[in-house]
Amino acid sequence: MARQPVIAPDSGILPEERQQRILAALRHDGRVVAAELSARFAVSEDSIRRDLRELAAQGLCKRVYGGALLPAATPTPLKQRRGEHSARKLMLARKAVSLVRPRQTLLIDAGTTNAAIAAALPMEAGLTVITNAPHIAQLLLDREGFAVLLIGGRIDASIGGTVGAQAVEQVRRLRADLCFPGACAIDVAHGLWGFDSEEALFKRAMIDASDEAVVVATDDKLGVVATHQVAELSRVQHLVVEHSADRATRSAFATHGVAVHRAEAAAD
Amino acid sequence: MARQPVIAPDSGILPEERQQRILAALRHDGRVVAAELSARFAVSEDSIRRDLRELAAQGLCKRVYGGALLPAATPTPLKQRRGEHSARKLMLARKAVSLVRPRQTLLIDAGTTNAAIAAALPMEAGLTVITNAPHIAQLLLDREGFAVLLIGGRIDASIGGTVGAQAVEQVRRLRADLCFPGACAIDVAHGLWGFDSEEALFKRAMIDASDEAVVVATDDKLGVVATHQVAELSRVQHLVVEHSADRATRSAFATHGVAVHRAEAAAD
DNA sequence: CGGACGTTTGCATGTTGTTGCACGTTTTTA
DNA sequence: TAAAAACGTGCAACAACATGCAAACGTCCG
Numbered sequence: 001m002a003r004q005p006v007i008a009p010d011s012g013i014l015p016e017e018r019q020q021r022i023l024a025a026l027r028h029d030g031r032v033v034a035a036e037l038s039a040r041f042a043v044s045e046d047s048i049r050r051d052l053r054e055l056a057a058q059g060l061c062k063r064v065y066g067g068a069l070l071p072a073a074t075p076t077p078l079k080q081r082r083g084e085h086s087a088r089k090l091m092l093a094r095k096a097v098s099l100v101r102p103r104q105t106l107l108i109d110a111g112t113t114n115a116a117i118a119a120a121l122p123m124e125a126g127l128t129v130i131t132n133a134p135h136i137a138q139l140l141l142d143r144e145g146f147a148v149l150l151i152g153g154r155i156d157a158s159i160g161g162t163v164g165a166q167a168v169e170q171v172r173r174l175r176a177d178l179c180f181p182g183a184c185a186i187d188v189a190h191g192l193w194g195f196d197s198e199e200a201l202f203k204r205a206m207i208d209a210s211d212e213a214v215v216v217a218t219d220d221k222l223g224v225v226a227t228h229q230v231a232e233l234s235r236v237q238h239l240v241v242e243h244s245a246d247r248a249t250r251s252a253f254a255t256h257g258v259a260v261h262r263a264e265a266a267a268d
Numbered sequence: 269m270a271r272q273p274v275i276a277p278d279s280g281i282l283p284e285e286r287q288q289r290i291l292a293a294l295r296h297d298g299r300v301v302a303a304e305l306s307a308r309f310a311v312s313e314d315s316i317r318r319d320l321r322e323l324a325a326q327g328l329c330k331r332v333y334g335g336a337l338l339p340a341a342t343p344t345p346l347k348q349r350r351g352e353h354s355a356r357k358l359m360l361a362r363k364a365v366s367l368v369r370p371r372q373t374l375l376i377d378a379g380t381t382n383a384a385i386a387a388a389l390p391m392e393a394g395l396t397v398i399t400n401a402p403h404i405a406q407l408l409l410d411r412e413g414f415a416v417l418l419i420g421g422r423i424d425a426s427i428g429g430t431v432g433a434q435a436v437e438q439v440r441r442l443r444a445d446l447c448f449p450g451a452c453a454i455d456v457a458h459g460l461w462g463f464d465s466e467e468a469l470f471k472r473a474m475i476d477a478s479d480e481a482v483v484v485a486t487d488d489k490l491g492v493v494a495t496h497q498v499a500e501l502s503r504v505q506h507l508v509v510e511h512s513a514d515r516a517t518r519s520a521f522a523t524h525g526v527a528v529h530r531a532e533a534a535a536d
Numbered sequence: 537c538g539g540a541c542g543t544t545t546g547c548a549t550g551t552t553g554t555t556g557c558a559c560g561t562t563t564t565t566a
Numbered sequence: 567t568a569a570a571a572a573c574g575t576g577c578a579a580c581a582a583c584a585t586g587c588a589a590a591c592g593t594c595c596g
Contacts, residue, residue, distance in 0.1 A: 050544090065282065065552095066282040151418070333573085
C-alpha cells in the first residue's frame with residue numbers, strides 16, 4: 001500500500017519551536033495530552049511522543065501515560081543552597097558590610113547572600129535591621145546587639161521570606177538608610193531583575209523605602225536579565241562584585257554612575 | 269454479553285494526573301471516599317481502588333474500607349529531638365498536636381514549648397501556621413509541607429518573637445481555628461498570665477482571633493499568677509499538662525469547663 | 537547540477553499500560 | 567445470622583507506547 005507522502009510541515013513550524021510551544025502549554029496548564037497536541041500541531045502522535053520523550057530526558061517534563069505533566073517540583077533547594085558558595089559569599093559579605101556605618105537602619109532581603117551579609121554585620125554598632133526572612137531575623141537575634149524588625153505576611157517557601165501585598169504595605173511605612181535587595185540578575189542597560197513577580201514588587205518597595213541601595217551580586221548574575229524588572233540601574237547606588245568579576249563589566253557599571261566595590265580574593 | 273468498550277478518558281484526564289488529584293483531595297480534606305472519586309473522575313471504582321492501592325504502597329495514604337485517609341504522622345526523627353527539647357516538653361507537644369486536625373489554621377506564639385509543638389506537627393496535613401517567632405517559621409519552612417504566615421513588627425529579643433502594636437494589628441486581621449498562646453502562668457481563679465505588658469496584649473489578641481485556645485503548661489506554671497493578665501479562664505478551651513501534674517489541680521481546671529489533656533509519661 | 541548525508545516525519549509491528557467486567561472473598565451493617 | 571457493600575484477582579479489550587524502517591526534505595560538497 002502506498003504510504004502517505006511525508007509532506008513538509010504545513011504550518012511551517014520547526015520541530016524545536018514545536019517543543020517550545022509544548023513546554024509553554026505544559027507550564028500554562030500543568031499538563032499536556034499527546035492526542036490534543038497531535039491535533040493542534042497537525043503532526044502524528046508519534047512525533048509528539050518523540051518530543052515529550054526528549055523534553056523528559058532534559059528534565060523539563062514528566063512523561064506519563066497519555067501525555068506529560070510538570071516535573072515534581074524539587075522542594076528542597078533552600079536547605080541545600082544554604083552554606084553553598086560559602087567562601088566566595090563570605091568575601092562578598094565582608095565587602096558589603098564595609099558600606100554600613102554605625103547606628104544605621106538596614107533593610108535586608110531574603111536570600112543566601114544576604115544571610116551571609118547579616119552574619120558579617122558588626123555587633124555593637126547600634127544597627128537596626130528590617131528583614132522579611134525569618135532565617136536572617138533568627139540569625140541576628142542569636143548574635144545579639146541588633147534591633148530587629150520583622151516584615152510579616154505570607155512566606156514563599158522558595159524565597160525563604162515574606163512577599164506579597166501585605167509585606168509591601170509594611171515596607172512602605174518604613175524608612176531605611178541602606179537596603180540590600182537580593183539580586184537575581186543585574187544588567188547595565190536594564191537594571192535589576194527578579195525571577196518572580198511578587199518578589200520583584202517587594203524588592204522595588206524596599207528600594208523605594210531606602211536612601212541607598214546596595215546590590216551584591218555573584219558573577220553569574222552580572223550582565224544577565226530575568227523575567228521581572230525590579231528597578232532601573234539609576235536606583236542602585238552601590239554594586240558589590242566578586243574579585244573575579246570581569247574588568248570591562250565593572251567599568252561599564254561605573255560609567256553608569258554606580259559605585260562598584262570589588263571583594264577580596266577568596267582564600268580557598 | 270458484549271462488554272462495554274473501554275473508551276478513552278472522556279474528561280481527558282491522565283491516569284497519573286488523577287492520582288495526583290486524589291492525593292491533593294486527600295491532603296485537603298484528610299480523607300477520600302472511593303465512590304465519590306469514581307463519580308468525580310468518571311471512572312469505575314475499580315480504577316480508583318487501584319489508584320489508592322498504589323498510593324498506599326508508596327506510603328502516601330492509608331487504605332481503609334471505603335476510601336483512604338492521611339497516613340499516620342511520621343514520628344519525630346531522633347535527630348530533631350535530641351538535646352533540642354527536653355523529654356518532658358516532647359511528650360507535652362505530642363499531646364498538644366493530637367488536638368490539631370487536617371487543614372486547620374494554627375496561631376502559634378513564640379517560646380520553646382511552642383517550638384516543640386511546631387516540630388511535632390504532622391507534615392502533609394495541609395496546615396496553615398501563623399506565628400510571630402522567626403525560629404518557629406524557619407523550623408516549619410525546613411520541614412516543608414506547611415503554609416507559613418509571619419507576624420511582622422519589632423522583635424523582642426527576650427521573647428524571641430514580634431510583639432507590640434503592629435503585631436497586634438496584624439493578628440486582628442486574621443482568623444485561626446486553634447491558637448497556642450505560650451503560657452507564663454495559669455490559674456483557676458484568675459486565668460492566663462504573662463510576664464510582660466506587650467506580650468500579654470499580644471497573647472490576648474491571638475486568643476481573640478481564634479476559635480479555640482490551647483494552653484500547654486509545664487508543672488511550674490500551674491496555679492500561679494504573673495504580673496499581666498492575658499485572659500480569663502473562660503477563654504481557654506484546652507489545657508495540656510504533664511503526666512506528673514497534680515490530680516487535684518487537673519480536676520479544678522476541668523470543673524471550670526477546661527478540657528484537660530494529660531501527656532504520656534516521659535520515657536527516660 | 538547531482539549525489540551523499542543527516543534530519544524529520546509517518547507508518548508498520550510488537551510490547552506495555554490501563555480499564556471495565558466477572559467472580560469469589562472479606563468486611564460492614566441491619 | 568443474613569444481606570449488602572467493598573474488596574482483590576484474573577481476564578479480555580483497547581489505547582498508548584517503543585522500535586525499526588523508508589520516504590521526503592535540506593544541506594554540504596564534488
